[in-house]
Amino acid sequence: MSLARSALSAIQRPLYGAGRRTFTSSSSRRSESLFVHRDTDYNNPSIPFTFTPDNLKRAKEIISRYPPQYKKAAVMPILDLGQRQNKGWTSISVMNAVAELLEMPRMRVYEVATFYTMYNREPVAENFLQLCTTTPCQLGGCGSSKILHTIQDHLKISPGQTTKDGKFTLIEVECLGACSNAPMMQIGDDFYEDLTPETTIKLLDALATGEKPKPGPQTGRKTSENAAGLTALTSKPLGPGEMCVPEFA
């Protein structure tokens, strides 16, 4: 099987990403998947990975922010750079290239990549849906359970899976820090908030056609302001400045 085909078939499999929930495997397989790398045809050290000249330049700029003897402190942003170049996932070859660039033991890089959940250790689709299902998102608006069911029904996948056309991967994640705009999900680098089943379907349909919907609240409200408008601090502030005696202005 060609590498491209085997990587594509890889994303049809459940994603056993570090620290993420709702996987159907047994707990032992799940915990093993958090820390253990097993060579596969699409993820093994003989698959070459080198940073592009542009990314190498960027990596050098990141490394220059740290004292030369502490350049390994750049491991997280450099792993992120490698993941972005590698279509959104951190293969063993990416980790090895990072170790080489930072002149640090490979094991140290593996430790970081297996600890933080933002490093995807299995391939993901171009639209990577990270739906927050922590308590505030379950309670806010219509609730994240409804959004989860909407996505599952619409895309015919469960959390940890990728659609057959390779366009969407869905996972559940813990709080993403946008609780005041619950329920919400991260797609790629952007937050889509105040979701309803209807706006979720609209989003998915737009993404399927290659559009990039506007991130932020999908109800039209501004950031996390009160949807009913201002109810406090409606008058001009007392100062300093306006309404102050001149010497305090």
Ligand code: FES
């Ligand atoms: S609980 Fe969902 S963003 Fe905080």
